[in-house]
Amino acid sequence: MTPPVLDQPGALIPSPEDTAQARATTQLLAQHDGEPLRLIIGDDAAPVVLPSTVARLFQHLLTQLAAGNAVTVLPVQAELTTQQAADLLNVSRPYLIRLLESGEIPFSKVGTHRRVQLQQLLQYREQVRAQQQAALTALTEEGQDLGLY
Secondary structure, three states, rough: OOOOOOOOOOOOEEHHHHHHHHHHHHHHHOOOOOOEEEEOOOOOOOOEEOOOOOOHHHHHHHHHHHHHEOOOOOOOEEEOOOHHHHHOOOOOOOHHHHHOOOOOOEEEEOOOEEEEEHHHHHHHHHHHHHHHHHHHHHHHHHHHHHOOO
C-alpha cells in the first residue's frame, strides 16, 4: 500500500488503495450500524470499545476518504493562519483579509500575523450558508410567482 500524501501539514490525501479500503470499511460499518465499535491492536489484545463520539468521527473520516477527499482533523480551539482560513472558506487570502479587517470575522494578531479561531470561522461559514440559502429560497419563490417554473 502506498503511503498517504501530505499536501499541507496534517492534511491526508488518500491514495486509490486507501479510497477503496475506506469504501469497503464504510460499507461494513453500515451493515453493523448502531453496534459499538471495537478496536483490537495485536493478536492477543482485548478489544477496546471506542466512545460513540470517536466512532462517529471515524465513520465520517472513512466516508470522506472513500469519496477521495483530503481530510484533516483540527481541534475547535485551533488558530488558523490567514491562508488556512482562506482555504477553508474557499476564498482568496486577500478577500479573507478584507473580511477580517472589516470586522466580519474576529481575529487576533501574533506579532504582525493575523490568526483566526477555527470556531469563529465555522460560525461565519454557517452564517453565510444560511444567508445564501435564504436568498436562494427567495429567488425560487419569486420565480414561481412569476410563472418561470
